[in-house]
Amino acid sequence: MxxxxxxxxxxxxxxxxxxxxxxxxxxxxxxxxxxxxxxxxxxxxxxxxxxxxxxxxxxxxxxxxxxxxxxxxxxxxxxxxxxxxxxxxxxxxxxxxxxxxxxxxxxxxxxxxxxxxxxxxxxxxxxxxxxxxxxxxxxxxxxxxxxxxxxxxxxxxxxxxxxxxxxxxxxxxxxxxxxxxxxxxxxxxxxxxxxxxxxxxxxxxxxxxxGFLATTKMLAHFHGVSSHAGASPEVGKNALLGAATALLNIHAITRFSSADTRINVGVLEGGTAANIIPAYAKMIVETRSETEEVNAELEKRVRNIIASSAAMHDLNYEIEVIGGAIPxxxxxxxxxxxxxxxxxxxxxxxxxxxxxxxxxxxxxxxxxxxxxxxxxxxxxxxxxxxxxxxxxxxxxxxxxxxxxxxxxxxxxxxxxxxx
The missing domain is CATH 3.40.630.10 (Zn peptidases)
Known part of the structure; x- marks a missing residue:
């Protein structure tokens, strides 16, 4: 035994x-x-x-x-x-x-x-x-x-x-x-x-x-161009700034009347030194809701914010789904x-x-x-x-x-x- x-x-x-x-x-x-x-x-x-x-x-x-x-x-x-x-x-x-x-x-x-x-x-x-x-x-x-x-x-x-x-x-x-x-x-x-x-x-x-929530976990990559932050800042494309823009707007997404929701950016990383425009940043974000439908809408809005934030700073980006569940x-x-x-x-x-x-x-x-x-x-x-x-x-x-x-x-x- x-x-x-x-x-x-x-x-x-x-x-x-x-x-x-x-x-x-x-x-x-x-x-x-x-x-x-x-x-x-x-x-x-x-x-x-x-x-x-x-x-x-x-x-x-x-x-x-x-x-x-x-x-x-x-x-x-x-x-x-x-x-x-x-x-x-x-x-x-x-x-x-x-x-x-x-x-x-x-x-x-x-x-x-x-x-x-x-x-x-x-x-x-x-x-x-x-x-x-x-x-x-x-x-x-x-x-x-x-x-x-x-x-x-x-x-x-x-x-x-x-x-x-x-x-x-x-x-x-x-x-x-x-x-x-x-x-x-x-x-x-x-x-x-x-x-x-x-x-x-x-x-x-x-x-x-x-009471288990539907959820989507996403990893977003932001790609820019590095340059000297003092001598030629206009040449750079700041990936970390784009990710930060996305973070603030993701946390500003409107809540829903039809279901409880949760949103969190749990990781934001980027940059190498104080005098270098960051060429890369990554962000890990999750959405959660009581229903699959509302979670899907949250995911859609997060994706739109990431795309728009990247466009604002002339960046390229990719999004990976790294986890998920349903009620x-x-x-x-x-x-x-x-x-x-x-x-x-x-x-x-x-x-x-x-x-x-x-x-x-x-x-x-x-x-x-x-x-x-x-x-x-x-x-x-x-x-x-x-x-x-x-x-x-x-x-x-x-x-x-x-x-x-x-x-x-x-x-x-x-x-x-x-x-």
């Missing part, structure tokens, strides 16, 4: 950010294979052009070499080179039946983990070994739960098929879309996604969560089913069907929507655990007792559907 705590702590010590989860994904492949699953990974699991916000080749190569140094199986990791880090485990049961999928995100965050002695991972010897990266959003727990579920279902004593989807790059909502575009959700009848924590206390579960509409029937099974699991004592989730955005939305569009059903659950600090905080942590409890819940859900 798997030692879930040890597995979780191993993942916690080796946090890998989006599309660089080479060690994590290789370990997942090894364990799924040992349990008799058919395993899809590498380019077979992702549509390459649909990946969003892919790191630079240098970052990918450095992470790959680090993964090999820290125990990733070279033969497995080789198939993931270039950022193809999704893994799908498939187990067919003893008889025909529906296909049920469960999704588990694997990536960490670029957060420096706390070194304070009252931080549980530090005090117990499993603080991150990768300085500047940290599992600050419970994905180490999610991956562990997925493997625990794989063990529970390894006997194949059910009617139908189980798909366990281990997703890279959830942070920045970048990784799910490429799995969907590969067609790997097209045969799924039911899908269950979940998150630990999210301001839900230990012992409580929400069978369905709503989640869970199916009541699936939320009710999840709660019915949770009531049979020791440790759950508070049950809510549809609660507003304030997490922002979730790219599992693309998976749930694809299943629903093809006649299936799905939900996104929030599973409670008390946390000492907010998500994405240097002192974030989870209560490890939630791991076996979550495995048992998902096992019950799977066997209920595949009875």
């Amino acid at each position: 798997m030692d879930l705590v040890s597995i979780r702590r191993d993942f916690h010590m080796h946090p890998e950010v989006g599309f660089t989860e080479f060690r994590t994904a290789a370990k997942v492949v090894e364990l799924l294979t040992s349990l008799g699953y058919d395993v899809i990974y590498g380019q077979d699991a992702m549509d390459g052009p649909s990946r969003r916000g892919l790191p630079s080749q240098q970052v990918l190569d450095q992470a790959y070499e680090r993964a090999l140094r820290d125990g990733a199986n070279p033969a497995i990791a080789a198939k993931m080179r270039g950022g193809y880090t999704a893994v799908i485990g498939v187990k067919k049961g003893k008889a025909d039946g529906p296909t049920v999928a469960f999704r588990f995100d694997m990536d960490a965050l670029p957060v420096l983990e706390s070194k304070e002695e009252d931080h549980f991972p530090k005090a117990n010897g499993f603080r991150s070994r990768y300085e500047g990266n940290m599992h600050a959003c419970a994905h180490d727990g999610h991956t562990t739960i997925g493997l625990g579920l794989a063990e529970k279902l390894a006997d194949g004593d059910f009617s139908g098929t189980v798909k366990l989807i281990f997703q890279p790059a959830e942070e920045g909502v970048r990784g799910a879309y490429s799995i969907v575009q590969k067609g790997l959700l097209d045969d799924v009848d039911y899908i269950f996604c979940h998150h630990l924590g999210v301001n839900v206390p230990l012992g409580e579960i929400h069978g369905g969560s709503h 989640i509409d869970y199916d009541d029937e699936m939320a009710e089913l999840a709660l019915e099974e949770a009531k049979k699991v020791e440790g759950f004592h508070s049950f809510k069907k549809g609660e507003h989730n304030s997490m922002g955005s979730e790219d599992a939305s693309f998976m749930i929507k694809r299943v629903q569009d093809r006649g299936g059903k799905g939900t996104y659950m929030s599973i409670g655990t008390d946390i000492p600090a907010p998500h994405h905080h240097p002192k974030f942590d989870i209560q490890e007792e939630i791991l076996p409890r979550s495995v048992e819940l998902l096992n019950r859900i799977a066997r209920r559907i595949l009875a």
Whole structure:
């Protein structure tokens, strides 16, 4: 029987950010294979052009070499080179039946983990070994739960098929879309996604969560001409000035009466010295809204502002979409089913069907929507655990007792559907 705590702590010590989860994904492949699953990974699991916000080749190569140094199986990791880090485990049961999928995100965050002695991972010897990266959003727990579920279902004593989807790059909502575009959700009848924590206390579960926002993340490049800022300023074309013009006008976009909206320019970089007109600048901006329609309108206005700001300063520009998500509409029937099974699991004592989730955005939305569009059903659950600090905080942590409890819940859900 798997030692879930040890597995979780191993993942916690080796946090890998989006599309660089080479060690994590290789370990997942090894364990799924040992349990008799058919395993899809590498380019077979992702549509390459649909990946969003892919790191630079240098970052990918450095992470790959680090993964090999820290125990990733070279033969497995080789198939993931270039950022193809999704893994799908498939187990067919003893008889025909529906296909049920469960999704588990694997990536960490670029957060420096706390070194304070009252931080549980530090005090117990499993603080991150990768300085500047940290599992600050419970994905180490999610991956562990997925493997625990794989063990529970390894006997194949059910009617139908189980798909366990281990997703890279959830942070920045970048990784799910490429799995969907590969067609790997097209045969799924039911899908269950979940998150630990999210301001839900230990012992409580929400069978369905709503309030996730549609979002688009964009990287804008501004290209100008450098020149001496004192001797010949009129020759230069100031890329940073164009980006700054765009920033101010993006934050001045009118709000909407029909839906809540969010807009943020999170990164603005450019220039090399005080006496040089900047030839290049980049800006990272996000839009969010309760509806796809309003988010699309926000994105359109941002694009127009970037184009106009570039034109004002005689610049060239490009815009890349580096992330995105849509709202989640869970199916009541699936939320009710999840709660019915949770009531049979020791440790759950508070049950809510549809609660507003304030997490922002979730790219599992693309998976749930694809299943629903093809006649299936799905939900996104929030599973409670008390946390000492907010998500994405240097002192974030989870209560490890939630791991076996979550495995048992998902096992019950799977066997209920595949009875």
